[in-house]
Amino acid sequence: MGSAPPRSPRLLLAHALLVLLLVVAATGGVTSASAAFRAPAEGAPAATRDLRVASTAARGRQATLRARAAAKQRAAAKRKAAARKKAAAKRRAAARRKAAAAKRRKALEAARRAVAASPVAVVAPPATQLPTASTPAPTAPAVTSPVVDAGPAADLPAASDRAPSISWGMNPAAELEDFRFDAADDPGLSAIAGVGTQTLRVAAAWRLADESGAASRGEAGASWDWSWMDSIARGAARHGMRWEPFLCYPPPSLSRDETVVCGGPPKTSAPYVRFATAFIDRYGSGGTFWRANPGLPNLPVSTMEIWNEPNLTTAWPEAPGGLGAPEEYADLYRAVRTAVRSRPAGASVTVEFAALAPIPLSLEGPGQYDWDTFLRRGVARLAGSPVDAFGWHPYISGINADDPTKHVYDLVRAFRTTLRQLGRGSVPMIVNEVGVAANYGWMDPSVMPEGSVVLTELQRAAFYAQVIPVLAASNCGITSISPLMFSSDKEIWNVPAAGGDPMDLARYVATIFSLADPQGNLRLSGVAYKLAVAQVQAGLVKANSVRVCG
Numbered sequence: 001m002g003s004a005p006p007r008s009p010r011l012l013l014a015h016a017l018l019v020l021l022l023v024v025a026a027t028g029g030v031t032s033a034s035a036a037f038r039a040p041a042e043g044a045p046a047a048t049r050d051l052r053v054a055s056t057a058a059r060g061r062q063a064t065l066r067a068r069a070a071a072k073q074r075a076a077a078k079r080k081a082a083a084r085k086k087a088a089a090k091r092r093a094a095a096r097r098k099a100a101a102a103k104r105r106k107a108l109e110a111a112r113r114a115v116a117a118s119p120v121a122v123v124a125p126p127a128t129q130l131p132t133a134s135t136p137a138p139t140a141p142a143v144t145s146p147v148v149d150a151g152p153a154a155d156l157p158a159a160s161d162r163a164p165s166i167s168w169g170m171n172p173a174a175e176l177e178d179f180r181f182d183a184a185d186d187p188g189l190s191a192i193a194g195v196g197t198q199t200l201r202v203a204a205a206w207r208l209a210d211e212s213g214a215a216s217r218g219e220a221g222a223s224w225d226w227s228w229m230d231s232i233a234r235g236a237a238r239h240g241m242r243w244e245p246f247l248c249y250p251p252p253s254l255s256r257d258e259t260v261v262c263g264g265p266p267k268t269s270a271p272y273v274r275f276a277t278a279f280i281d282r283y284g285s286g287g288t289f290w291r292a293n294p295g296l297p298n299l300p301v302s303t304m305e306i307w308n309e310p311n312l313t314t315a316w317p318e319a320p321g322g323l324g325a326p327e328e329y330a331d332l333y334r335a336v337r338t339a340v341r342s343r344p345a346g347a348s349v350t351v352e353f354a355a356l357a358p359i360p361l362s363l364e365g366p367g368q369y370d371w372d373t374f375l376r377r378g379v380a381r382l383a384g385s386p387v388d389a390f391g392w393h394p395y396i397s398g399i400n401a402d403d404p405t406k407h408v409y410d411l412v413r414a415f416r417t418t419l420r421q422l423g424r425g426s427v428p429m430i431v432n433e434v435g436v437a438a439n440y441g442w443m444d445p446s447v448m449p450e451g452s453v454v455l456t457e458l459q460r461a462a463f464y465a466q467v468i469p470v471l472a473a474s475n476c477g478i479t480s481i482s483p484l485m486f487s488s489d490k491e492i493w494n495v496p497a498a499g500g501d502p503m504d505l506a507r508y509v510a511t512i513f514s515l516a517d518p519q520g521n522l523r524l525s526g527v528a529y530k531l532a533v534a535q536v537q538a539g540l541v542k543a544n545s546v547r548v549c550g
Contacts, residue, residue, distance in 0.1 A: 156477070356391070
């Protein structure tokens with residue numbers, strides 16, 4: 001028999017697998033295997049749904065991430081745009097400041113040239129009118145301070161080779177006809193800035209921010225209306241000037257007598273203090289007004305005066321049976337200064353003891369005080385509490401045809417002498433109203449002798465040409481000088497008749513004291529004042545070099 005051909009190992013393995021499959025099929029294993037292979041197909045719908053849900057969720061997450069990324073991109077773009085806008089505003093503000101500085105330099109240079117050629121020369125007062133080391137100072141009839149030794153001169157500044165450091169202010173009138181600054185006032189404000197003005201002395205009329213008095217009383221939900229005052233801060237800053245306010249004119253419900261000058265004193269001090277702190281929080285250094293107006297030159301309020309001429313009964317009538325006006329005012333000053341200086345925006349603010357009117361002793365009566373009596377009693381009431389500066393209005397007072405220049409020196413000297421006697425000899429003096437009028441016709445000559453004084457424009461010019469540099473260079477500790485007034489919106493040279501426009505008396509006073517006409521064109525007195533300021537700024541006179549005060 002022939003033998004079978006040999007098989008390869010691969011064929012043997014394939015044969016063995018075939019036999020195994022036949023055995024599995026015979027025992028039902030194929031059915032189980034088929035079921036195993038069919039199971040995924042039978043569970044396919046549920047798996048597909050799960051897959052779809054997972055896919056949808058993933059797409060949602062991706063969309064959310066894309067939306068968030070887009071939002072971040074938009075926010076970043078907005079921040080960049082805001083930063084670009086802020087930077088542009090800063091560049092524009094810097095350009096305006098640079099242009100204003102260039103304009104002032106140009107004006108100063110022109111004024112310097114004009115000083116040399118001008119017939120309105122600054123003349124030092126004769127030696128007989130000033131105290132020297134060996135000659136006592138003469139005393140005008142209106143000087144009411146007792147003639148006593150003021151003590152050693154250690155509290156008077158020594159002569160210096162530097163130029164006087166004076167803040168040059170101005171009392172405007174025409175521009176405040178509607179109690180606010182707007183675009184129509186820009187020419188006048190520009191003219192005021194053109195004479196070297198750095199500060200504008202303008203009332204902060206309390207009632208315009210709180211007519212009902214609710215915010216001042218601290219009532220819940222009450223708010224301040226700063227729109228009027230914002231216009232003043234904005235208008236001044238636009239022209240490179242700083243607002244120097246005096247705070248008065250209370251809301252009617254908080255005033256003792258709203259019919260008097262400055263709206264009458266407050267019935268109680270707390271509402272006034274609340275207003276003063278809210279005011280400095282808005283207009284002081286870093287205040288809310290400046291943060292809201294980054295495009296403006298940053299010129300926050302640095303000096304604020306508490307009332308105006310409180311020694312007059314027409315400005316501060318006494319309460320029947322209450323404290324005297326000097327003591328009541330001193331209490332208010334101390335409370336306001338403490339509150340204002342405790343605020344971040346007011347920490348470095350000069351809180352000024354209100355300027356006093358130069359009322360002579362002969363006119364003192366019920367509720368009205370000569371300046372010396374009011375000052376002495378007020379300072380005594382303060383009992384050592386600090387005062388940042390004392391205001392003073394050295395107008396001619398109680399004289400006839402006397403030399404107004406000499407009279408101003410006498411008043412400034414007398415005021416400083418009283419401060420020295422009271423231990424306040426080194427406290428700065430702010431002369432925030434000074435000037436001479438063309439006439440004083442609103443005064444009764446039988447009561448106030450200056451009512452008969454009439455001055456020509458040339459005489460007024462000579463007054464400013466001489467007095468302004470002498471006060472600036474004096475050793476009287478004067479840090480700020482502000483003439484009254486720049487101009488009137490309507491010229492009225494004679495006392496207005498009774499029964500007319502109630503504003504005409506104010507226009508008349510503004511006219512006779514004015515340095516410019518309603519259009520801002522300087523009178524001869526205005527030219528003399530401008531040249532005097534330029535002379536001081538140019539360093540042609542030296543600080544503390546004129547011994548007016550001893």
